[in-house]
Amino acid sequence: MPYQLLTSLIYWFILLSDTPPVTLLAAKGYHPVVCTNPQQAVEVVYGLGNQIYYTYSSDQGRTYTPAEVVDTLTDLFLVAQRRPQIASSQQTTLILALNKAGNIFAYVRDKQTGQWTKRISVSDQPDVAKEGFVSVAAGPGNMFYAVWNDLRGNAKNKVVGAWSVDGGKTWSANQVLYQSPDGPICPCCSPSVAIEGKHVYITFRNALAGSRDIHLLTSSDGGQHFGQPQKLGIGTWKLEGCPMDGGGVAVASPGQIITAWRRENRIYVAEPGKPEREVAQGGKNVALASNASGNYIVWQADGKVWAITPGHPVPVSLGSGAFPRVAALPHSAVCVWETENGLLATTLK
Template sequence: MFNKIFLMLFISISACYGQQILFPNKGIQPSICIGENESIEMVFGKGNAFYYASSIDKGSTFSSPVLVDSLQGLHLGVSRGPQIASSRLSTVITSIDKKGNLYANVLNHKTGKWQNRITINDVPEIAKEGFNALTTDGKNTFFVIWLDLRGDKKNKIFGAISKDDGKTWSTNKLVYRSPDSTVCECCQPSIIMKGKQIFVMFRNWIKGSRDMYVTASMDEGNTFQPAIKMGNGTWKLNACPMDGGGISLNENGKLTSIWRRENQLFITKLGEPEQPLAVGRNASVATSNQNTFIAWQNQGKIWISSGQEEPLSLGLGRFPRVISLNEEQAFCVWEDNMAIKGMVLVGSKK
């Protein structure tokens, strides 16, 4: 059964055709990815359970959500929650329980069945903050990162790789350790992969500053380069921002990041100065060679921009996520009072 929606927003003009609830099911913290043939795959949670739905027509309709799994004490809310990525043969969802264990559930595309959950962390109960991020090369390799307390009870970025479509996972690998005790313990990290390249963005905590850093691997996660601070400014803060920003790669492999300092959002290319965008938080970015789509929340509403034009409001909501469908289109999803809402975005033609 498919739930009917048909929404489109042209971000190159000031026109908005409203917003739609995607499912009758209640839920929060939707995460989305692109599958085969520009399909959209989604996971969202409610209580201890999480659900999967998909669209094969660029978001015009979605399948009815199906229960994937239920974890006692599922980490969910405030940017925490299950993450999703899709390859040719499988879809992987990663989730964390409040004991601090990280799991993978794998959908076999040939059989259409979900396998039983797999434990990814090789030291028990070390992901207690509940943040993880997942990516894939689109073939058969997946890479997941999380905040990890092993050894010294200080949060570090750890990762694991699967080279068999999520069926098995490697020994856990240290991706980054802060030289000043810990990385920020309350912000969602981001990860993206293209070929053998992997980029990881996270909020650090050095000498009282909670700034965004990016580390990269050019060899499929075997080694990671020294982390680079994003932007020229700094944010001295003795509190939790609860805001990790987002990253995107276009088809040419150019990295774009969006993140928050104080109440200001900035957009940054790797190695370039930051550019102010708008007041807001919880931003997400998707790029193609032709368009940049940015979504964020401010004062209880969802806003979008191309980064060069005045922001447009999509209506009430929070925690948006946006992905590119092709050179001209993207899809944005968000939560609003336990409803999952979404919209097709259309950029300019060049």
Template sequence: MFKKITVFLFITLSAAHGQQALFQTKGLQPALCVGEDGTIEMVFGKGNAFYYSFSKDKGQTFSLPLLVDSLQGLHLGVSRGPQIAASRLATVITAIDKRGDVYVFVRNRATGKWQNKRMVNDVPEIAKEGFNALASDGEGNFMVIWLDLRDDKQNKLFGASSNDGGLTWSKNKLIYHSPDATVCECCQPSILMRDRRVYIMFRNWINGSRDMYVTTSEDGGNTFLPAVKMGEGTWKLNACPMDGGGMSVTKSGVLTSVWRRENQLFTSKPGESEQLLGQGRNASIATTNRYTMIAWQDQGQIWLRQSPQNPPVNLGTGRFPRLLTLNEQQAFCVWEDKETIKGMILMGDQK
């Protein structure tokens, strides 16, 4: 493990608190991915519009945000918002409007233009809750998942995949249906792709408990194994946590998740015991074979921890942090703070 965390700041606007505004453009709910040649690619929303920006220097500077498109009644806020993923062929953004339709937007790498807006759900107006998650294997295969109300008006996990860089999408596929009517209707699901393996984490709702589960596919998302509950405890709750946690997987295929139960955060790996992290919510995680970084919000502050042995580091005011693994030494953290998008480069120092 690593002994400490060095935080690199750029264009320092509030050095006393270690915070950094990335753009003059206001926005909410930034999402990140690593694109071609290690480029950081970002999407964030503002009203009905959503914007794209990128960094070719590992987050030291970002391009001026470019308007991608707008959706009347764009779902935005409280973990809802556009999602982004990239491959060698294209960058893809997904977004949901309040009618309940999932749309995809594709950026052509040759022209730099956004094109091919299309609706992904093959039954209209079924994603009313507005939660979706998007992933890519980096080679041209994408998968998007969402909470879906079709047939029985109960939320379940559906998805669709693309094998041509987001230009066309498969017939919608049922991924998981809770045996107790519905999955948690107010928490963002997560998805990761590593070669042919697909990981999906979501908050379930069984016998009154809203616990986190992970289901895995070994064949690129065609079929999924039975969902496995994360951790030993349970959370009896007849309310909305509004907190879906996060996942990260190393190049060697080790999956680690972070999630909330009541007011506490836990980390776990499938089939292993949970580890208490501390108090907080809306956590995100980035892992490699050399480090694990976890960011979360608590009492209006963003906190970062690299190992259970080290105390958390305060990154400044804000909420909804998102961590992105850049390489074996670096990660990038982005979050929102009163409609300002802030971010930091993070680096771990080895013992």
């Protein structure tokens, strides 16, 4: 379909619906991920074939730059939520990507020059991240923390992490943060990470005593040491299999952590140590962002992308699509997702 025709169709769809206005990020592409940075810019990474693309918005998501190719990575992992990830500090933008052999690579963009580094190894053993899941968050200064599912040592998936204090150019030795006593953690569910000062928060789906529940790991020293994992919510999900759905974690306010995740066919939000709260029936592939206004929760169900925003607890459809991701600005959030006709973005109030 010609680009101009597709743009026109999207424009008329907006006029005839109650959904927020959408922007076409790319006519072709898969699995976009969005972040925001201290300059209140919006940055997006996505893939197409073996190519990693990057685009950004300096006007809080109203317009985006033409996408640029960051790298061509042979056998780029780009399927079923396995995708490049992005985070941004005051000085640098960091993209992490995996190949299907199970190796994690970093790409660092200097914000002064706009130039990207060549690929940098993050995983310090070869072929250990074969499930293809990694998450990354920016911390104070030019610090980043990455976490992923890793097979090292015993060929059983476990939670492994590493940090960088120079914007992603060099990485610490990889650390095993948790191994389920029953064997692997839930292998096909992505971990998530959020940072507040020296506190690093990681959520992952465990496989423990026949249940597949979301657990939280917490560090108070920048990710160098973590305590024991804490199960989130009161209920449990007895499941002989992997739901392929990891959920998300965010800092809602100083010292307040919020999580969103799926159990069976329901979407929940929960704070550590408190009962979970159901927010929607049906859905999967949950993502979460938070700011002073409240929480922004997005997911997919029935071939559409749905959102809950601060002050509006009833889910609203953003249109057809799948695999949404969301990132918070000071008074809004930006959601990106994948459709059959391209990648879309919208601003949630």
